[in-house]
Amino acid sequence: MVCPGCSEEIADGADFCPHCKRYLRWEPTGYMPAIKSPAGSESAAGAGETPTRTAGEPAAAPAGRGDRQPLASTPAPEARPAAKGARPDAVITLTVPGVEPPAAGAPAAIAIEPGQRGRVLATVRNQSDIVDNYDLTLEGLPEGWATLSPATVHLMPFRSSRTYEAEIEITLHPPRTPQAQARHWPTTVVATSRSSGERVATVPLEIGLLPFEQLELAAKPERRAGRRRARFEVTVRNKANAAAAVALAARDTDGACRIKLDHETLTIPEGQTGTATLTVRPPRQRWIGRPFDWRIEIVHATGDEGERLLATAAAEAKQGKGRRKLPGVNAPSAALPSFTVGSDGIRTSGPRLQAPEMPRLHVGGNAVDLRRLRPGGAAAAPAAAPAAPLLPGQVVYRQRAWLPWWLAVVIPMLAALLLMLFLFLPRTATVPKLEGAPSVLVAQQRLAKVGLVLDPNREQVVRAGVRAGSVIKQVPAAGEKLEKGKAVTVQVAVGSSAVEVPKIVGQTLPEAEKTLRAAGLGVGRTSMTPPDLKAKITTQIPEAGEQVKAGAPIDIYYGKPKGAGGGAGGGGGDIAMPPIDPPDAAGFAAKLSDTGLVPQVVRQLSTVKRGDVVATDPAAGAKLGKGETVKLTVSAGFPQIVFDDDQDLLRFDPATGKALPPLAKTAAIEKDPTWSADGTKVAYNADGRIMLVDTTQQGATPIALTPAGERYSDPSFSPSAERQVLAVAKVNADGDRDLCLAPMPAGTSEIRPQCLTDPSFSVSDAKWSADGRTILVPALRKDGAFGLVRYRSARAFSSRTLDWKGGTIVTPRDKSGPTGVRDGAFSPDGKQLALVANVDSPQFQLYVTTPDDLRLEQAKALPVQACKVAWRPDSKELLVTQSGADCTQPTGQLLRVGLGPDAKAEPVSAEGDNASYQPVVGGG
Structure with missing residues (x-):
């Protein structure tokens, strides 16, 4: 086809002539038209003239909804600079309704409180010689904090008889969250040409987000009992957009308890939580009686109210004269975070206990009260959403008495009942359920409660899907009657893998349980029932270094108690050393333990069956004292x-x-x-x-x-x-x-x-x-x-x-x-x-x-x-x-x-x- 303006041949379907930039397609293209200009805006084209569409001039595009976003999803290239002396293709002018215009050369500025709305008007002018559509965007704010209406304008060439400039409304609505930090937010309004795909105009817009205050107090647990004291955790969450200095105080409703906070003031950054520990002590100990509940009220405040709260708490505690002050703060001259904005960035002051004071914004070298940058000034500022009242937190400290009141009555009755049970209960016991017990020690303790003992000769069976070390079978079965003092035999599940037995000699039972559990083993039979948790283990069977199945129980033996008498090995005791029967080490060691002796195993290579006792020292028949040690020489088998x-x-x-x-x-x-x-x-x-x-x-x-x-x-x-x-x-x-x-x-x-x-x-x-x-x-x-x-x-x-x-x-x-x-x-x-x-x-x-x-x-x-x-x-x-x-x-x-x-x-x-x-x- 041929361009009617310059008679140059161009490709079919082109919208613009690449030589003279003439617009060739006057059919509607779907672009958004400019919004209607305000009265008097056509004066540049000639006052009183009614613009008419000439031949070859495009008709207006159909009207859009006004909230349409730019079609481009990727940032447009940077605006190319205009040649020296030449005017730019487009310009943008910003106006903040209700705010005095900035000084010459200074950017437009507006202050907004998060949760409120701000309005800025942007006038876009097409100064090029062609008809063009412009996409308007605001850069520098998170997505969803601003809305441009319309987002695209259709403008005629500069000084044409049609509309060559349009007004865009920019609505700012930052959320009332900690993410909307109280600081200076530099932004830029950008116009992108759809004909060239380039950024043809930019203009800065300075936005200041004002601080707001929103605190949330919680205390946990709500109830705690104790005889001497109780501790509670107090948390204050700052849900505002600026750091806050918070004063804390607590008192009981009767004013009798001694209450202490480890932190009476908290400086909490925006969106974060501060924690303090509250310790409550009763005025006196309750030696006997029912529990008594003390209700504790926790209050928090900021600003002058916080200073008064601290002073009142100090006076009540009688810890000093005069008003208590925060370090580095001269009350009441204190403030929440404030900031100033200028060419060198933002300057912020730290939080103090005072009501918020509006910061000042430096624009063009002049300090401007941010309240004056709010649309309509301070008087016309929209009302902020009312903050939730600072409700006090309450906890309950239940003071327990050392002795209950009914103890004097119950003790004699309980003694009489125990005496009757001892005199008249039968000498047989019901076998408890041992199957499913997690360890041999638990099974032994269950038997000891009813006067039965555990047979040291237990069978170990590899059983898949069953916890290693647990009891899987018992004889007699649970519920049967058995004479007290008789033994119950159990079968223990073990794993298929081999585990090396760790050394537990010299440890207490809790330490041994931890050591064995780490090695994949369990505690077996103990020579003392119930075991002394502080006593040191003298002997273990199997001994350290032995290879056993995973989950196998390890028997524990304790030595002679401190202060116990008895003869030394082989002399003057009342216990006769028994002959080797049964021959296995575990069974014979249990027999010695029942007679009051302490077995000590020494392994040696022998052709005797592995695990059987080869010899004893002292030999059978020797007289020993209770708690004396007997050396058992046990066969370690013979290696292949x-x-x-x-x-x-x-x-x-x-x-x-x-x-x-x-x-x-x-x-x-x-x-x-x-x-x-x-x-x-x-x-x-x-x-x-x-x-x-x-x-x-x-x-x-x-x-x-x-x-x-x-x-x-x-x-x-x-x-x-x-x-x-x-x-x-x-x-x-x-x-x-x-x-x-x-x-x-x-x-x-x-x-x-x-x-x-x-x-x-x-x-x-x-x-x-x-x-x-x-x-x-x-x-x-x-x-x-x-x-x-x-x-x-x-x-x-x-x-x-x-x-x-x-x-x-x-x-x-x-x-x-x-x-x-x-x-x-x-x-x-x-x-x-x-x-x-x-x-x-x-x-x-x-x-x-x-x-x-x-x-x-x-x-x-x-x-x-x-x-x-x-x-x-x-x-x-x-x-x-x-x-x-x-x-x-x-x-x-x-x-x-x-x-x-x-x-x-x-x-x-x-x-x-x-x-x-x-x-x-x-x-x-």
Whole structure:
């Protein structure tokens, strides 16, 4: 198409000519028309003339509702500056009805109290040469605080015969909330051209939000009882838009109580809450009688009323003469927050106890009373919403008497009743319900109340879905009659996982309950019923370090009370030491406790059934005094031996001398077994992949600890059940092996080892010290020299390679390779070190020395040929592998070698390698 103004060709459908800016489409476009100009506004176009629409001039757009928002949802670009000497495309002029116009060059300003409405008129003029629509917005206030009507105007070109300027009404209505802070809010009125999409005019509007006061007092609890005092929490919520200084006071209706507030004044920011503690003490103690209620009234105030409230409270309390003052406040010259606004921002004064004073706004260098910026001035200001009356808070202090009035009557009657019950009640008792009791201790206490006792021989059953440690069965059943003093047997639910028993000896019962609960265990039978909550525990069964099922009860025994007499062990007492019957430790310990003796358990490795008593000290028949301690030697069982035959994992039971079912026997080559510290799992090497199997579950499926594609060997667990770290040897592509460490993961996830790389030597299985701060690793150098490499760490059982220092051979060696130390192991008690070396003879033999004697300067040679060595858990026996005189055979004979004077070597297997004892807790 062709523009009729400049005859230039333009694209079809265009609204404006891009060359001469002529408007081409006179059909209505849906834009909002300008509101009707006030009388006399057409004078610029010629007085008395009636404007008529000429040819080509657009008709007025249909009228809108007046509350339509701008169509654009994103901010328009910044207004482009007009060329020097040229007039802008549009201008905006602001007028605040009822307020004196600002000085020349100063912005328009208005003051509003939140919850009220303010009105500003904005006149928009189109000074361009084209017809345009303008979207009006107010920037600087939160959404919903202002309304522009209309939000869009349609204006003709400047000085045309039609309307080229329009008036917009801006209604300000900030909410009466703390968010409408009493301060200066700089805003901007913006006009955006729809033809260019640019901001063509802006004008600042200064808005001052005035402070209002709204407080809410609450006290809790509403009622509280006590003999000496009662405390209440008083809260004052400031729901206004400015900080408030609040005075608090409290008095009882009779004026007799002693009342104290820890904070008599509170300075509370807007929208927040201040808290004070009210303490009420009665005028005197009530020794006997009924409770008496004191009603306490709590009042709060601000301004001069607050000053008077404080002065009255001070006079009533007789704490000083004259009027009490707030720190830094000279009453009554005080005020709520006020502020001034100018080109340098806002200046605010802090809250004081005075009625609100209108702040002054600095505009154009002149201070203006904000009340004068309210439409119509102070006289015409709209009335603020009345604040809610400051209702006092009330609480009730119920003073209790030390003794009730009826006590003198009830005590004789109760004594007579108890005597009758004691004389005439039957000697049988009804068995209470024990099933569902949360712990054995609770069951024992229920039985003690009716004169029955708890059988120490209780069965533990793994029961899913039942709380571990709770009672699930009882014999006899609840409700049956039983002679007093007889025992009731219970069945206790336990978890399937193993838990290490913590040490509770030396603790009180509440402390022991907390310790056991943290470990997943419960309190079992106690030797004192009801137990003394302040008495120290002397003995526990099972003892600390034992592995038990989760939720298992731990029996508690107390020693001889202070001041109690009795003979020492084995002399002059009245109690005869009974024979061992029943044989189990829990049952026999309970029997000793019932006779007045205190059992003390000592575990040792024995072929006797685990948990049975092996011996007592003193022996049966000895005379003891009440509260004397009896030492019980209890069998910790005998550990299994696990080893490989270079093909499968095998087990041996030294207690019976018989082989046990193999742990792993598959097509893979399974070797290098090692026990976990709790003795429940075995890690091993299966074709270069480290696997883990649970030995407590028959037929358990092994899980892989290392990823496929990576080769590892010689796993070795750290001797700590709490901080389990697995040491492995990583097999590199060139055959070199490096020591790697990894923490044991939870569940079935794989480990992520960190390696100590050293290409100068190749390592095998690591040997941990008892304290977890030293690792010895057999190493072979490329030149043939061999020995033990030592790593040290200040952090026990660390899996971080950066914590380990050292990495050099510390044992004597021949650089040519024929002599040196081949293997070594720390004893579980940390007191000895076993070494395999050929420094004194052509063949390798066994040495025992101290842990720091790695040079074998004080080592004792044993007449036993050895290639590898491992310790029994009690540090009293060694397990030796003999794989030929030069230790080059893949397997060899396994021997048990004792360390006592009468010790001898006992064969375990004619063919085996990498043998180790199962750890047994408490087997020392």
